[in-house]
Ligand code: BES
């Protein structure tokens with residue numbers, strides 16, 4: 341699809357016009373009515389600009405105008421959602437050439453609108469053999485024109501570039517997340533990273549099973565034991581060629597390509613959703629890919645421990661004690677608490693080999709965070725108030741919300757082991773996301789700016805794309821916004 345910016349609203353052509361619910365609405369509708377030669381009272385009667393409301397209006401010559409409601413005070417995520425939903429729902433009907441008039445709005449809106457429009461073209465049906473009904477608007481024929489205010493032209497140009505970059509990378513991550521385990525494994529993630537690093541100019545190193553054994557990443561290896569596919573540690577580094585002091589941000593993402601639970605096997609009812617247990621990896625790999633393409637002035641290191649959590653005769657068993665990369669030992673109480681185990685090696689590898697100023701790990705870590713926050717916010721765990729505020733603000737700005745949870749030491753009692761340095765599960769159905777965070781804290785080497793994001797409820801969720809939960813791409817916009825504003 342070709343996207344262009346213009347500063348002059350056209351007299352003809354098919355047009356989408358967004359409207360807020362405000363005192364200005366009647367006047368704005370009168371102007372539209374005049375242009376279309378309609379009585380204003382009809383538009384005013386039929387269109388209230390509720391969030392998501394759509395009123396298609398046709399002129400005698402067949403010109404389409406879609407009035408799109410945004411509600412009272414839409415935030416960036418509301419703009420994105422309304423546009424995504426409109427374009428997704430109508431994608432097979434849309435004309436090849438379509439304009440969107442955002443000239444009455446700030447350029448900040450442009451990024452959300454473009455993300456929404458591009459997002460609306462997503463197709464979950466990767467493996468359907470009948471490819472009929474694909475949208476022409478989203479094909480090579482499609483042309484989208486955005487009308488922006490002349491004063492906003494430069495900022496809108498930037499917003500457009502950002503949105504296209506994020507949308508492209510996010511889509512690749514959605515495909516990886518939605519891919520079933522017979523179409524993806526740790527090597528698939530590694531291959532994607534190697535290829536993206538070559539294309540976009542950042543370095544990617546993959547430690548294969550032999551290298552993991554040689555370097556002693558015993559925690560990652562222990563989770564992978566029951567699987568036929570070998571594990572990998574993906575190490576990504578982006579450092580722009582620029583003068584001046586760059587801040588170094590270390591990102592660690594859980595990359596479990598399928599989580600059966602291992603010997604502590606999950607019940608089957610929703611086990612198929614566990615193909616999505618690599619949402620942290622997607623956020624980390626996606627963020628670095630976007631940052632590199634946008635040349636952001638920051639030094640990023642991404643670590644993705646990638647493995648399947650499966651089960652066979654050689655699986656790690658409950659009660660086993662394993663030795664991590666750092667030398668610390670873990671008593672495995674429940675093999676389904678595997679995310680924190682591989683992150684112990686991910687964090688250890690990052691902190692022993694690099695000197696990041698900030699460390700953020702992201703993981704689809706616990707069902708318990710879903711019990712606490714539902715599907716509306718990720719759990720944020722950190723002892724650093726400044727980092728907490730920065731991440732919370734990035735969450736509000738992008739709509740990828742995070743909510744701070746406690747990290748008090750009393751919760752550490754739950755994961756004391758009699759036989760090893762720590763155990764991976766308290767054995768109690770209480771405060772599970774917090775004891776998981778305390779476990780990770782034990783491997784954070786007392787770093788003063790470490791944060792953990794439990795994104796279990798956010799990475800895979802209900803969307804308009806399908807009837808079952810599917811990937812959201814959560815974390816990329818959050819982290820890009822955080823990086824933008826930390827400097
Ligand atoms: N990948 C799961 C967490 C999860 C659950 C993600 C639901 C997305 C949706 C994780 O590995 C897991 O199994 N956690 C267990 C931990 C428990 C055994 C201590 C959980 O939350 O039940």
Ligand code: MN
Nearest residue numbers: 599676677678
């Ligand atoms: Mn698990």
Ligand code: ZN
Nearest residue numbers: 596599617679
């Ligand atoms: Zn898991």
